[in-house]
Amino acid sequence: MPWIRAGIHIAAVFLGSAALLAWGQADDPARSILKGAAVEYLYPEQVTVAAGKANLVVLHFRVAPGMHINSHTPKDEFLIPTVFSIPEGAGVRLADVSYPVGTEFILPLDPGNKLSVYTGEFAIQARIVAEPGNHLVEAKLRFQACDKNECLPPKTIPVAIDVIGK
Amino acid sequence: MKRNTLVISAVLFILAVFAWAGWANWELRRQAAERALAAVAQGQLVPDAAGGEPDPLSPFKGKPAPEFALEDLSGKKVSLASYKGKAVLINFWATWCGPCKIETPWLIELRNQYAAQGFEVLGVSTDDLDRDDAQKLSDDKKEIARSVAQLHISYPVLIDGASIATPYGGLDAMPTSFFVDRSGTVVAAQMGLTSKDDIEANIKKALGK
DSSP states (O other): OHHHHHHHHHHHHHHHHHHHHHHTTSOOHHHHGGGSOSEEEEEOSEEEEOTTSEEEEEEEEEEOTTOEEEOSSOSSTTSOOOEEEOOTTSSEEEEEEEOOOOEEEEOTTOTTOEEEEEOSEEEEEEEEEEOSEEEEEEEEEEEOEEOSSOBOOOEEEEEEEEEEEO | OHHHHHHHHHHHHHHHHHHHHHHHHHHHHHHHHHHHHHHHHHTOOOOOTTSOOOOTTTTTTTSBOOOOEEEBTTSOEEEGGGGTTSEEEEEEEOTTOHHHHHHHHHHHHHHHHHGGGTEEEEEEEOOOOOTTOHHHHHHHHHHHHHHHHHTTOOSOEEOOGGGGTTTTTTOOSBSEEEEEOTTSBEEEEEESOOOHHHHHHHHHHHHTO
């Protein structure tokens, strides 16, 4: 039926326009996070590990769109590396930590200088030793974030993990 | 009958989608307006209502540059007031800031170019200083001095810029620059890396050209 086909076309145009209208109002993500955290801890929220032994826990983080943070081994001596830590006295000890290799990043106005950074999602492999029992650990991730034109001051965010040592 | 029901349902659905889009649009604009209002009250840098570049000038333009007296790397106190009569570029930077290092050679060149006309650059480091530990404080200062030497900075560099962050709008991102005219009034400001031409244009504004 031609009138049904016409109706479907009109509806598709209207729906597309409405979706674009709503989407177009969103702020530029890189600018919107100026007052917030550039890095977000994703998961796990809870892990169960063998008490008294070194256990591998993979911690997942996400860098805000448009931003990058220095890797654990930045190429410039003055740049601040990303570091994961667990405070003492939490019932959980950080035995070892392995960081991902950074990806190469070049600032458009400084093409001769290659940076080593994390963008998007990245994972840190931590080997933790837990005492028996339930421990609400507030680990920390220190990093320093930039976009291509500006840098935010160094920041430390909490990484909350419920560690059950059995 | 069945066909009519289908058509009416489709029309109602489309109207509902439009109503939702209108509401979402209004809500986003309302939130943006609230953020902008809060920013003016606190002197913070946030996106404008249209989602474009933030304007760090809005709370400062045409107003006196907030007064400060900070130490230079030799420990001597340097005040902004002592530069009255000169056009001054107050450039907040940090050793860990990559974009700052890109603009530093431009600042050195422009300072050399316009110094004779009464222009000066004040580099204000916002690097953290550990004032509770004398040894760490000394190490922090040495690190800044090492970076200054590496960048061949020839203009005065002051430290502890974080202590004047509040009057200067929070200094949420580096580099941030304020261009002050001979009477001490802010005539322009820039947040983030721009271009040498932009900086030069603002220097000329500060010089009253």
